[in-house]
Amino acid sequence: MANKLEVGVIGLGKFGMGMAEALVELGHSVVGVDKLESKVSAAREIMPQVFQADGTDRTALQQLGFDQFDYVVVSSGHSMEASILITLNLKELEVPHVWVKAMSEDHEKILHKLGADFVVFPERFVARQLAHRIGVPGLVQYLPLGGGMTLQELVVKEWDGKSLRDLDLTNKYGLQVVAVKGHDDTEYSFVPGADKILSEGDLLVTIGAEDSLSEIEP
Incomplete structure (x- = not known):
């Protein structure tokens, strides 16, 4: 396989969990984060490293080593505000590749302006x-x-x-x-x-x- 990557996934809903599971299957190292204990518990069946934390807290992300990851995927449920703040934090932490799920065309435009490296609008x-x-x-x-x-x-x-x-x-x-x-x-x-x-x-x-x-x- 290609070089093993270290990937962070913030938000462990359907999209985030799907990404995490696929990356684990491909042999990469994945660390997951979500605010809800129920989602964290479910994710432990998929990946060995998963934490209950607030992705909008830049200090928490830094303590979990997200500033050292090759990629971070942001899938923060239905909160556009949280997604924007998380993306801003990751760019300020100089994460090389920040991939973000958008919830609307306006959200997508804002994410691009913030410097997100890749934005996906799943429904479209x-x-x-x-x-x-x-x-x-x-x-x-x-x-x-x-x-x-x-x-x-x-x-x-x-x-x-x-x-x-x-x-x-x-x-x-x-x-x-x-x-x-x-x-x-x-x-x-x-x-x-x-x-x-x-x-x-x-x-x-x-x-x-x-x-x-x-x-x-x-």
């Missing part, structure tokens, strides 16, 4: 995911990369029996196939050759312009 992200899966046949996963570019996972149907050379996806649609997983395989094969023959049910990972998605039918 999920809505775009679902819209693309409805509107693009064969689309399994969709991840915006910025600048109008996306990473997509597509399942093969109409392209069954054709090679990547036959499809000429780069010239026709501006899509670059970076990995293929056969429908019977457990792992991806990266940077497939142009003569790779596709079969129905194969998964393709592509990078390309978001606009091209509406033109393809894999």
